[in-house]
Amino acid sequence: SYTADIISTVEFNHSGELLATGDKGGRVVIFQQEQENKTQSHSRGEYNVYSTFQSHEPEFDYLKSLEIEEKINKIRWLPQKNAAQFLLSTNDKTIKLWKISERDKRPEGYNLKEEDGRYRDPTTVTTLRVPVFRPMDLMVEASPRRIFANAHTYHINSISINSDYETYLSADDLRINLWHLEITDRSFNIVDIKPANMEELTEVITAAEFHPNSCNTFVYSSSKGTIRLCDMRASALCDRHSKLFEEPEDPSNRSFFSEIISSISDVKFSHSGRYMMTRDYLSVKIWDLNMENRPVETYQVHEYLRSKLCSLYENDCIFDKFECCWNGSDSIVMTGSYNNFFRMFDRNTKRDITLEASRENNKPRTVLKPRKVCASGKRKKDEISVDSLDFNKKILHTAWHPKENIIAVATTNNLYIFQDKMN
Amino acid sequence: MLRGRRRMECTLDAQSLISISLRKIHSSRTQRGGIKLHKNLLVSYVLRNARQLYLSERYAELYRRQQHYPDGAPLLAMPACPPPAAAAPQELAGLPLPADTQDREVRSCGAMRGGTELLEGSVCSASPELQRAPCRDSSPGFYRVAGSAGPGGGGGGGGGGGGSSSSSAAPGLLYAAGCDFGSGGAPHCSSRTTVLDLDTHVVTTVENGYLHQDCCSQCPCCCQPAPGLLSPPPTPGTKRKYYPGQEEEEEGVEEGEPGGGGVAGGPPFAPCTKRARFEEYSAEHPQDSSNISNLISIFGSGFTGLVSRQQADSEQPLNGQLCSKQALASLGAWTRAIVAF
Numbered sequence: 001s002y003t004a005d006i007i008s009t010v011e012f013n014h015s016g017e018l019l020a021t022g023d024k025g026g027r028v029v030i031f032q033q034e035q036e037n038k039t040q041s042h043s044r045g046e047y048n049v050y051s052t053f054q055s056h057e058p059e060f061d062y063l064k065s066l067e068i069e070e071k072i073n074k075i076r077w078l079p080q081k082n083a084a085q086f087l088l089s090t091n092d093k094t095i096k097l098w099k100i101s102e103r104d105k106r107p108e109g110y111n112l113k114e115e116d117g118r119y120r121d122p123t124t125v126t127t128l129r130v131p132v133f134r135p136m137d138l139m140v141e142a143s144p145r146r147i148f149a150n151a152h153t154y155h156i157n158s159i160s161i162n163s164d165y166e167t168y169l170s171a172d173d174l175r176i177n178l179w180h181l182e183i184t185d186r187s188f189n190i191v192d193i194k195p196a197n198m199e200e201l202t203e204v205i206t207a208a209e210f211h212p213n214s215c216n217t218f219v220y221s222s223s224k225g226t227i228r229l230c231d232m233r234a235s236a237l238c239d240r241h242s243k244l245f246e247e248p249e250d251p252s253n254r255s256f257f258s259e260i261i262s263s264i265s266d267v268k269f270s271h272s273g274r275y276m277m278t279r280d281y282l283s284v285k286i287w288d289l290n291m292e293n294r295p296v297e298t299y300q301v302h303e304y305l306r307s308k309l310c311s312l313y314e315n316d317c318i319f320d321k322f323e324c325c326w327n328g329s330d331s332i333v334m335t336g337s338y339n340n341f342f343r344m345f346d347r348n349t350k351r352d353i354t355l356e357a358s359r360e361n362n363k364p365r366t367v368l369k370p371r372k373v374c375a376s377g378k379r380k381k382d383e384i385s386v387d388s389l390d391f392n393k394k395i396l397h398t399a400w401h402p403k404e405n406i407i408a409v410a411t412t413n414n415l416y417i418f419q420d421k422m423n
Numbered sequence: 424m425l426r427g428r429r430r431m432e433c434t435l436d437a438q439s440l441i442s443i444s445l446r447k448i449h450s451s452r453t454q455r456g457g458i459k460l461h462k463n464l465l466v467s468y469v470l471r472n473a474r475q476l477y478l479s480e481r482y483a484e485l486y487r488r489q490q491h492y493p494d495g496a497p498l499l500a501m502p503a504c505p506p507p508a509a510a511a512p513q514e515l516a517g518l519p520l521p522a523d524t525q526d527r528e529v530r531s532c533g534a535m536r537g538g539t540e541l542l543e544g545s546v547c548s549a550s551p552e553l554q555r556a557p558c559r560d561s562s563p564g565f566y567r568v569a570g571s572a573g574p575g576g577g578g579g580g581g582g583g584g585g586g587s588s589s590s591s592a593a594p595g596l597l598y599a600a601g602c603d604f605g606s607g608g609a610p611h612c613s614s615r616t617t618v619l620d621l622d623t624h625v626v627t628t629v630e631n632g633y634l635h636q637d638c639c640s641q642c643p644c645c646c647q648p649a650p651g652l653l654s655p656p657p658t659p660g661t662k663r664k665y666y667p668g669q670e671e672e673e674e675g676v677e678e679g680e681p682g683g684g685g686v687a688g689g690p691p692f693a694p695c696t697k698r699a700r701f702e703e704y705s706a707e708h709p710q711d712s713s714n715i716s717n718l719i720s721i722f723g724s725g726f727t728g729l730v731s732r733q734q735a736d737s738e739q740p741l742n743g744q745l746c747s748k749q750a751l752a753s754l755g756a757w758t759r760a761i762v763a764f
Contacts, residue, residue: 069456092456154460173460204461223461256440256476259468263461310436313469314443319462 007410009397013077013085016401019047019408020087021415022072026056028089028142030100031417044404047417051100053142056091068093074159076168078181086145088168092155095170097146097181105133151177151187158208164215171208171220178232190238191220191230206264206321213273221278225249225262227287245276245287247294257309257318265321270330271402277333279324282306284335284345299345299352302337304375304386317391327400336395339384340411341371357395357409357416368418437477444470 004025011020019031029052034045059068069092078086084101109131112120154173161168169190170177176191191208195201203224211217216232228241249258261281269276275296278285282303285295301322305312312318317338324335336342337354345352354371374383397410405420444466451458 064457066457067455071456155456157461201464204464206461223464256437256469256472259472260465263465310440313440316447319465 005413007397007413007415008071008073009075010399010408010410010415011075011077011087012399012401012408013087014079014402016403016406018050018077018085019399019417020075020077020089021408021410022055022075022089024069024071026054026058026070026072026091028053028055028072028075028087028098030140031415044406044419051140051142053098055089055096055098056094059093061093073156076159076161078161079165088159088161090156090159090170093149093152095148095156095159095179096144097148098142099145100140100142103139103141104135104137106136107131108134146181146184148179148184148187151179154204157206158220160209160218162210162215163213167215169208169210169218171205173204176205176208176218176220176238188236190232190236192237192239207267209267209269209276211273212269212271219267219269219276221264221267223263224259225264225280227264227267227276227278229289243289243292245292245295247285253306255309257313260313260318261309266323268324268326270326271328272330275330277324277326279322279335281318281320281322284324284333286333286347297347299333299343301335301343302373304373305338308386312391315391317394320394320396322395323397325398325400327405328403332400334398334400334407336398336409338391338394339373339389340393340395341373342395342398342409355418357411357414357418437473437480440473441470441477444473 004023004027006024007021008024009020009022012018013020017033019033021029021031023029030050031047032050033047036045055072056070058070060066061068071091072089073092074088074090076088078088080086084099087098087100089096089098108115109129111125111128111131112122114120148170152170152172152175154175156170156172158171159168160171166182167178167180170179170187171191174192174194175189177187178190179187191205193203193205203222203226206221206223208218208220211219217229218232218238219227219229221227225246227245229243229245230238231242232238234240234242249262264278264280266279267276274289276287276289278287278295279301282305283301284299286297286299288296309318322336324333326333331348332344332346334342334344340357341354342357343352343354354373355368356371372380372383373389374380374385376386379385393411395409395411399408401407407418409416409418447466448463451463
């Protein structure tokens with residue numbers, strides 16, 4: 001299949017009405033939920049394509065002889081302030097603020113222009129009229145309002161909007177910058193872990209996020225499996241963390257690949273701001289911000305892969321960066337896996353479920369059947385053995401509606417939207 | 424027996440992991456979007472882990488041979504980077520993790536100073552470790568300098584972990600030795616490298632980049648097939664160099680008899696072959712010190728060399744193993760290459 005269609009990020013807006021996806025080809029596609037049909041009270045509105053635009057194009061950095069990929073790494077929505085919607089989208093080097101606005105009227109009745117735009121001969125104008133707005137078919141336009149460029153030497157992996165809604169951070173492998181949404185020619189560097197001597201490099205920044213409520217607090221995760229919480233009030237450069245979250249490694253699990261699988265691929269605060277969740281290759285961990293020495297909960301996503309790490313290293317799957325997300329009430333967390341499986345963990349009941357995003361299940365109102373992977377031994381009926389998993393079918397990006405039980409799950413080229421049964 | 428085989432398998436895995444990792448680093452250079460620092464850093468950790476295990480295996484092998492043949496083991500070229508004398512750990516768990524605070528008097532990436540980095544970012548976590556390995560203990564490790572006579576020349580196993588021995592030591596005695604570039608070897612061993620700091624866009628030219636291996640064929644104090652005695656050991660703390668050619672010799676020994684029976688008479692040191700290898704390798708690296716040599720281009724040609732060697736060696740029975748060994752043989756170059764990121 002065409003690789004430019006590969007979905008690279010998925011994000012609901014603050015109301016959940018809009019769902020944005022970015023892809024490897026630099027495009028953003030926004031879906032909008034239909035208004036609820038009052039007569040069909042048993043289902044929520046469907047999501048349909050609302051707007052599509054090209055956010056980033058491939059670029060070439062001539063100084064460094066580097067091609068800059070147009071792939072959209074992250075999209076983050078701004079809260080809605082007026083009729084228009086705003087989102088930030090970023091590739092490896094450049095962040096853009098896009099305004100998405102609707103146009104459902106157009107002016108008609110110009111004096112000097114025909115309706116098709118051709119100019120009239122002024123000498124033929126004998127009367128004057130006032131142009132008026134007339135309804136038209138809805139048009140959704142996306143226009144770039146700000147371009148934040150040239151602030152990152154390394155590849156951007158995260159953007160996060162501050163709760164003050166005026167600033168945001170962008171993080172690359174070694175640095176985190178703070179921006180004001182209105183100002184594009186300046187950014188402040190707030191974290192710099194680049195060593196004086198690059199030979200001494202032992203870890204990189206893998207993700208960063210602002211605290212949902214506390215506008216001076218943010219966290220960043222590292223390839224070594226640590227998370228640092230920083231307070232911007234403490235100093236201008238937040239190289240010294242306020243808190244360091246780290247779980248000691250289990251020595252009995254040590255392997256050639258220990259460093260790789262402990263690298264954190266995503267970090268997300270809970271909506272409450274009391275917890276944060278991290279994803280590494282095999283597990284999801286929930287941390288209480290008040291306890292630094294170990295997570296309060298750990299969920300195994302696909303522990304059966306631990307014995308396959310060598311093959312997963314050979315085929316590069318071990319470098320896959322899975323994301324994770326919270327539901328609106330912070331009671332369930334979700335993350336993806338292989339074979340188009342995704343997993344949900346209920347923090348209260350401690351139950352977990354494995355579901356599959358595939359075409360067979362995608363008939364409307366089909367209830368998803370739980371899946372099970374058979375790690376070893378005799379495979380029961382309906383179970384899948386580890387060796388028959390398709391590692392090309394991976395779900396890296398998932399999103400949960402901020403208020404409802406609606407989830408968006410991205411397979412390689414397809415977006416699936418599921419909602420729970422309503423009765 | 425089974426134990427031996429498991430050890431072998433363990434070592435083989437380490438070798439193939441090293442090959443795979445190097446191939447990943449190589450192919451990442453041509454991927455769209457530039458070199459991914461994160462991925463290459465992780466690959467360098469695998470490289471380091473595999474190399475640590477491989478070296479510890481070799482060290483254990485050497486120790487076993489010494490136990491077997493107290494009068495002198497057959498020629499066994501030892502990589503110049505034994506693990507700490509404390510252990511020859513069988514599991515990785517025993518291997519120390521890289522410590523950021525260890526002293527780093529040996530830097531193969533001497534070119535890298537003051538925040539400069541090469542064109543496409545750096546992946547350097549491997550390099551400190553890969554080079555720290557030899558220096559982890561402050562006393563120099565040992566290696567058998569090529570050129571000793573056959574097994575009869577073995578001068579006792581006393582060289583383990585060794586301190587320096589006097590220059591009159593019997594041939595084959597393991598002793599601390601190294602390439603003393605300080606004394607007059609410098610001119611042809613130095614070269615300039617050009618580095619570009621990605622952040623400031625300042626281009627700096629650094630002298631005495633670590634291209635010693637390329638120079639070894641010309642350096643009189645090492646790699647000489649002098650029968651009998653060799654250059655006096657340097658003072659402790661001198662850099663110890665890793666000679667690809669010696670690795671090759673070791674292959675000849677081990678492939679024959681993994682059980683350590685030794686090869687009667689040993690493969691006579693074949694300076695021509697080794698020199699040829701060196702020259703084949705160094706020929707790819709312009710020695711003309713008046714030219715500013717770009718590490719990136721060296722890196723590229725170094726990899727070309729590896730790839731072509733792999734193809735050329737298809738007649739070897741243990742193809743995979745040999746390729747990995749070749750990879751290991753030129754591992755010093757690879758550490759430099761990795762740093763070149």
